Each structure stands twice: as structure tokens, then as C-alpha cells.
Amino acid sequence: MTNKISRRAFLKGSITAAGSVAATTSIARAAKSITKKETQPLATLIDISKCVGCEECVYACQEANAPKHPKPEKPFPKMYPSATVPVADWSGKQDVTDRLTPYNWLFIQHANLTINGEEIELNIPRRCMHCSNPPCVKLCPWGSAKQEDNGLSRIDSDLCLGGAKCKTVCPWDIPQRQTGTGLYLDLLPALAGNGVMYKCDRCYDKLEKGETPACIEACPEEVQTIGPRDGILKQARKLAKEMNGYIYGEHENGGTLTIYVSPVPFDQLAASVETGDGKPHLTEVKDMMADGNNIAKAMLVAPLAGVAAAVGKFYKYSKEDDNE
Amino acid sequence: MNNANKTLRYLYFITLFFITLSGFAQMPIFSRYYIASLPGLGWLGEFYVSHRIHYIFAVILSGLAAYMLVDFFLGKMNSRKITRAGVAKAGIIAGLIITGSLMMVKNFTGTPFSNGVIIFLDVSHLVFCMGLLFLTAME
Numbered sequence: 079m080t081n082k083i084s085r086r087a088f089l090k091g092s093i094t095a096a097g098s099v100a101a102t103t104s105i106a107r108a109a110k111s112i113t114k115k116e117t118q119p120l121a122t123l124i125d126i127s128k129c130v131g132c133e134e135c136v137y138a139c140q141e142a143n144a145p146k147h148p149k150p151e152k153p154f155p156k157m158y159p160s161a162t163v164p165v166a167d168w169s170g171k172q173d174v175t176d177r178l179t180p181y182n183w184l185f186i187q188h189a190n191l192t193i194n195g196e197e198i199e200l201n202i203p204r205r206c207m208h209c210s211n212p213p214c215v216k217l218c219p220w221g222s223a224k225q226e227d228n229g230l231s232r233i234d235s236d237l238c239l240g241g242a243k244c245k246t247v248c249p250w251d252i253p254q255r256q257t258g259t260g261l262y263l264d265l266l267p268a269l270a271g272n273g274v275m276y277k278c279d280r281c282y283d284k285l286e287k288g289e290t291p292a293c294i295e296a297c298p299e300e301v302q303t304i305g306p307r308d309g310i311l312k313q314a315r316k317l318a319k320e321m322n323g324y325i326y327g328e329h330e331n332g333g334t335l336t337i338y339v340s341p342v343p344f345d346q347l348a349a350s351v352e353t354g355d356g357k358p359h360l361t362e363v364k365d366m367m368a369d370g371n372n373i374a375k376a377m378l379v380a381p382l383a384g385v386a387a388a389v390g391k392f393y394k395y396s397k398e399d400d401n402e
Numbered sequence: 403m404n405n406a407n408k409t410l411r412y413l414y415f416i417t418l419f420f421i422t423l424s425g426f427a428q429m430p431i432f433s434r435y436y437i438a439s440l441p442g443l444g445w446l447g448e449f450y451v452s453h454r455i456h457y458i459f460a461v462i463l464s465g466l467a468a469y470m471l472v473d474f475f476l477g478k479m480n481s482r483k484i485t486r487a488g489v490a491k492a493g494i495i496a497g498l499i500i501t502g503s504l505m506m507v508k509n510f511t512g513t514p515f516s517n518g519v520i521i522f523l524d525v526s527h528l529v530f531c532m533g534l535l536f537l538t539a540m541e
Contacts, residue, residue: 162434211511217449219429221521237521241430247449270431332511366450367509373457374506380461384468392476 119210119229120285121307121335122294123314124203126347127321128301131186131201136175138296139184139205142281146235147172147181148274150258155267163272166255177356178204180256180276184293187357189350193342200340200347203293203301204358205278206231206252207327208335210307213366214244214253214277223275229307229335232279235260240273249331249366250358253277307335314339332365414466418538421459425531427452457506464499487537494534501527 150169157163168174172181184205191198212231215223222237223244233244233253239262245253253275262271281291289295294302303313311328314337318325326338340347348360427446432438438447445451471492474484484492501523508515508523515523 159435162436211509216509217428217453219524221517221524224517224520234517243430243449246430367511369450370453370457371506371510373454373461374509376461377464377503377506380465381468384465384470385472387465388469388472388476391473 119307119335120280120304121208121229121310121337122280122291123303123305123310123317124336124338125301125303125317126200126202126338126340127323128299129186129201129203130299131188131199132298133175133186134296134298135203135293135301136182136184136186138292139278140175140182142284142292143183143279146276146279148235148256148259148276150256150273151263152258154258155263157272158268165257166273167257168254169256169258177354178252178254178277178358179356180254180274183276183278185357187351187360189347191342191346191350193346198342200342202338202340202347202351202360205293205336206280207250207330208278208280209249209331210333210335211331211365211367213247213249213331216367217247218244226282228285230280230282230285232282233275233277235274235276237261238274239265239271240275241271242275244275247366249363251355252358254356310337326360330363332368410466410470413462417459417462417466418534421456421463422531422535424452424456424459425527428456460499460502460506463495464503467495467499487541491534491537494530494537497530498527498534501530 148169150167152169154165154167157165166180168179168181171179175182175185177185184203187202187204189200189202191200208230210229212223212225214233215225215231219241220237220239222239223231223233225231238260240255240257240260242253242255245251245255254277255273255275257273260271260274262273265271281289281293284291290304294304303310305313314325314328317323317339321339321341323339323341324343326340326344327334327336338344344360344362351357351360353359423446426432428449430449432443432446438444445455504515505520505523505527508520
């Protein structure tokens with residue numbers, strides 16, 4: 079910076095700086111208005127006390143979504159390095175129903191508990207929780223996972239490369255991979271990608287036609303109720319109060335569109351169910367996107383700080399000039 | 403180059419290094435190719451960690467960019483020049499900040515952008531990054 083700055087130059091500079099601040103503030107306001115866009119998410123209430131574990135929902139899901147299931151091409155291309163890119167092939171085990179697979183997007187998890195000396199068995203339909211702010215969608219590097227306007231999430235099998243980041247960032251490890259299918263076969267199958275990830279899409283195609291998801295339609299016990307999240311939450315709280323029960327999904331990962339109501343505490347259910355790959359837990363989950371989003375808020379302040387520093391420097395030099 | 407400008411230059415290159423590394427870490431490649439297994443680089447295989455680091459350096463970069471922009475316009479009254487490569491880099495950095503900021507907005511709860519817009523942001527952010535790396539390497 080040279081030291082020949084007049085008062086007029088400083089005034090002009092100040093106007094420029096003020097313009098920058100105004101522009102930054104407008105951007106911040108626009109960003110805020112976008113994030114505040116209100117939509118009515120569609121949620122499902124699952125009354126665990128009603129589920130008899132008949133698996134009608136599981137078979138209905140398989141049947142309704144069969145056209146979307148993977149049709150892998152064999153032999154699979156050799157992938158490198160083979161130790162870190164394991165082949166995931168469920169095409170020969172399509173009838174597996176006791177866990178999540180690329181061919182089974184919903185399964186019944188069993189919990190055997192002793193409550194007040196009485197042995198009880200509870201059956202819990204498990205599938206994607208459909209988070210209100212789904213990390214699988216938000217952190218997918220290619221936009222292969224998407225969130226519909228109704229808040230429900232799905233993975234586009236035409237775009238997914240099978241990197242499984244969605245599974246890694248999912249608090250319940252829900253998406254399941256099938257090797258030998260999808261876009262990666264047309265790109266660099268040896269070096270990038272490993273198939274397609276699959277999970278419950280909440281029968282988005284049926285919902286688009288005004289129909290009900292297959293699992294809800296098939297349930298003989300009316301375990302599930304679907305509707306706007308606010309209404310579903312009210313219903314869940316009322317039900318929990320009536321049965322002196324507990325709610326899961328209201329706050330998990332910042333809130334999900336799947337709300338479970340159970341007659342026993344979820345920490346007891348969590349300790350009782352079998353968990354592992356394809357068998358999600360029932361423990362508390364903090365909002366996984368919260369830390370990143372808190373840092374993101376600093377983006378509104380950082381440019382202002384930069385502008386202030388530059389103006390401060392300019393003011394300092396101009397004052398020094400005036401004193402000379 | 404005075405000390406303040408030297409410090410800014412170091413800060414810019416440190417920011418550029420970490421923001422690029424953490425940006426590429428958003429793709430599931432570092433674990434696959436054992437890079438995350440190297441001592442000190444384990445965080446490259448942790449998506450949430452690399453995501454936060456990327457955000458922190460994005461905040462620093464946007465502050466630096468605002469500083470440089472205002473400083474340039476204030477200093478321009480004293481005939482400060484900018485080269486063509488400088489204009490190109492400034493344009494690319496602006497593109498990175500704009501697409502990155504929109505992606506940050508996208509990551510809040512709600513569905514402000516269509517999936518087509520999200521894919522466009524993902525791809526254009528990567529293209530801008532490659533452009534900046536190319537121009538920096540050509541210096």
C-alpha cells in the first residue's frame with residue numbers, strides 16, 4: 079500500500095467498503111430466507127406394541143420394489159485395491175429377510191425383554207429412518223442421494239457409484255451395497271465405485287400417485303400411520319401418554335420422519351435387539367450435521383471480518399497520511 | 403513484499419492446501435487407496451471430521467477473499483494492477499465461494515434446492531477447484 083491517500087480517496091474507499099458490506103448482508107439474508115423455506119414433511123408413526131412380526135410388510139416391500147432391485151452383471155469387474163473394495167453380492171441371497179440388504183429394505187427386529195418379572199417379545203419394523211436432515215443426502219459427493227419435497231430420501235440408482243459414503247455417514251448404517259450394477263461400470267470400474275447403494279425410498283413412486291407405501295398398505299395390524307410430521311408427532315405423544323410409553327425418532331439425528339412409540343424404554347429395547355451390519359441399533363443419536371452447520375454460520379461473519387480488516391488497514395494508512 | 407502481505411500469502415496457501423485436501427476427502431477415495439492409513443492422515447477417512455475441517459478453511463478463505471477484494475478496490479485508487487492470471491484466479495475463487503456457500507445452505511434442514519441444482523453445485527465446485535489448482539501449479 080502506498081502512502082498517498084487523500085481524504086476524498088478515503089471517502090470513496092469507505093463507500094466501496096460499505097457497498098461490500100451491504101452486498102454480503104444481502105447474500106446472508108437471501109441464504110437465510112432459502113433455509114427458512116417451509117415444507118410439510120411426511121412422517122410415519124410406528125406403534126411397536128401392535129406389531130406381531132408377521133412380516134407381511136417385508137414381503138409387500140420386496141414385491142412392490144422388485145423392479146427397483148439390482149440386476150448385477152456378472153462376472154464383476156476386478157476392482158483395485160481388492161482389500162479395501164470388497165465385493166458385495168446379495169444377488170444369490172435375495173430371500174434374506176432378517177436384515178437389510180439391497181433386496182430387502184425392511185425387516186422385523188425382535189426384542190425379548192423381562193419387564194416386572196414378565197417376559198415379553200416386541201417386534202420392530204426397521205428400515206431407513208428418513209432423517210429430516212439426512213446426512214446420506216447432504217454429504218453424497220455426487221447428489222446421487224436425494225430428498226424429495228416431502229422430506230423423504232432416496233438413492234438414485236442411475237447416478238450412485240456405490241462408494242458407500244452414505245452408509246458410513248448414516249447414524250444407523252442403513253444403505254446396503256450391491257456390486258456389479260450402476261454407473262460405475264461405464265466409468266472406471268477397476269478404480270472408482272463399487273456398485274449401487276440401496277435403501278427404503280418410502281415407495282416414492284406410489285406416494286407420487288397418491289397411494290400408500292406398500293408396507294403400510296399390507297399391514298394387517300395397522301402398525302403404521304403416515305401423515306404430516308406435526309400431526310404424526312402429536313399422535314405419537316398422545317399414544318405414548320395413553321400407553322405410558324416412549325418415543326424414538328423425534329430428536330434422533332435432529333429429528334427423523336419415522337417415529338416409533340414403544341411401551342418399554344428404548345434403552346432397554348436397544349440393549350435387547352441384535353445389531354450389526356444390516357441390523358440397525360436403537361440408541362440415541364445426536365444431530366450429525368449440527369457441528370458442520372454451526373461452523374457454516376460463521377460464513378456469514380467471516381466476509382464482514384475481512385471487510386472490516388481491510389477498511390481498518392486503509393483507515394490507519396489514511397490517518398497516518400493526514401498526520402504527515 | 404512486506405511482512406503483512408507475506409503472512410497473508412502463507413495463510414492463503416495453507417488454506418488452499420487444507421481446503422483442497424479436505425474437499426477431496428469428501429469423496430470416498432482416501433480410505434480406498436490407503437492414504438488415510440498414513441500416519442497423521444487418518445482424518446481424511448473420517449467424513450464428518452474432514453467435512454468440519456473443510457468448513458473451517460472455507461470460513462477462513464471467505465474472510466481472506468473479502469479482505470483482498472476490499473483492499474484491492476481501496477488500493478486501486480493508487481493504480482494497483484492485477485494480472486490476467488490474477489483475474490482468472492479471483493473469478494475461480496469467487497465461483498468456489500459462491501458454489502460452496504450454496505452447498506452450505508443446502509446442508510441445513512429443508513430442501514431449498516432441487517436435486518438438479520445440487521448436482522450442478524457439486525460438479526461446478528469440483529471444476530472450479532481443479533481450475534484453481536491448475537492455475538496455481540502454472541505459477
